[in-house]
Amino acid sequence: MYISRTLMLGLVLALIAFPVLTDWLTSDFSAWYRPYIVWTLLILFTWWGNRSRQTDEL
Secondary structure (H helix, E strand, O other), rough: OOHHHHHHHHHHHHHHHHHHHHHOOOOOOOOOOHHHHHHHHHHHHEEEEEHOOOOOOO
């Protein structure tokens, strides 16, 4: 199975930024929409990484 370089880079960056993200998401004065921002970015990044793949692959 081919793993896209963009997705691999995103995973590495997520692992590096994980401590900062957890502090940002779980702070006492966090806004209610912060988790939605993270999930939206994750979905958009995944879509962008897979947009060039053929849909008829079996």
